Amino acid sequence: MTVYDRPFGRHFEDFEIDDVYRHWPGKTITEADDHLFCMITMNHHPTHTNNWFAENESPMGQALVVGNLVYSLVLGMSVPDVSGAAIANLEVESLKHAKPTFHGDTIYAVTKVLAKKETSDGKRGIVTVETKGINQRSEEVCEFRRRVMVWKREFAPVRGLPYGEDVFSED
Numbered sequence: 001m002t003v004y005d006r007p008f009g010r011h012f013e014d015f016e017i018d019d020v021y022r023h024w025p026g027k028t029i030t031e032a033d034d035h036l037f038c039m040i041t042m043n044h045h046p047t048h049t050n051n052w053f054a055e056n057e058s059p060m061g062q063a064l065v066v067g068n069l070v071y072s073l074v075l076g077m078s079v080p081d082v083s084g085a086a087i088a089n090l091e092v093e094s095l096k097h098a099k100p101t102f103h104g105d106t107i108y109a110v111t112k113v114l115a116k117k118e119t120s121d122g123k124r125g126i127v128t129v130e131t132k133g134i135n136q137r138s139e140e141v142c143e144f145r146r147r148v149m150v151w152k153r154e155f156a157p158v159r160g161l162p163y164g165e166d167v168f169s170e171d
Contacts, residue, residue: 009084011153012116012125019113021081026108026136027073029065034103037069065101070142074133077109082129085156086148090126093145099135106136114145123155 038048046053047064054063083089101107115128126149133142151157 005159007084008080008159009082009086010150011085011156012118012127012150013153015113015116015125015127015150017113017115021078021111023077023081023109023111026106027077028106029069029073029101029103031063031103034063034065034069037072038066041066041068043068060100060102063103065103065105067097067101067142070097070101070107070133071095071144073107074109074131074142075144075146077107078111078129078131082111082127082131083148083150086150087124088149090147090149093128093147095142095144097142099139099141101135101141105141107141108134108136110134118152119149122152124149124151126150 035049038044043066045066047058047060048054048066049063051063055061058064109131111129111131113127113129116125118125126147128145128147130143130145132140135141
C-alpha cells in the first residue's frame, strides 16, 4: 500500500527564481459570487449589484465583478502552490487591476518566483512572487506581487492530522 500526502505550499528550498506555477483549476465568477462578496464586505456600489445602474449609468454598460473578489480569488488559487505552508504573508508590494471582470468570466492564475532570501536565523526564508489572474479571453485582469515567509524544510513543523495510521485497519 502507498500513502500519498498532497503537498500544500512549499519550503524555502523548493522555490527557484524564475520558476512558474500554473495553478489549477480556474473558477467562473457568477453573479451570486459577486453579490455575496459585496454584501459580506459591505461594498454596496451599484456597478456591482444593480444591473439597471450598471447598464445605464456605468462606463462599461454592464455589471462589474468587484476587484477585491478577483484579487482574493487569484490569491486563493495560488495558496496550494505558493503559501499553503507559509509562516506569514508579509506584504503585498503591488496590486493592479488591468482589465475589468464581468459576471460569467472564468479566471485562471499563474505565479512566477522573482526572488528569495534566507532569514538571519537560517530557519526560514522570504520569497517574492508575482501572480497574475487571466480570464478565458487570455486577458490579464489582475496582477500582484507579494512577499511570503516560509520554513526551510529542516525546521518546518510536521503536518498533523486528526486521525491515526490505523484509519483503514480491520476491526
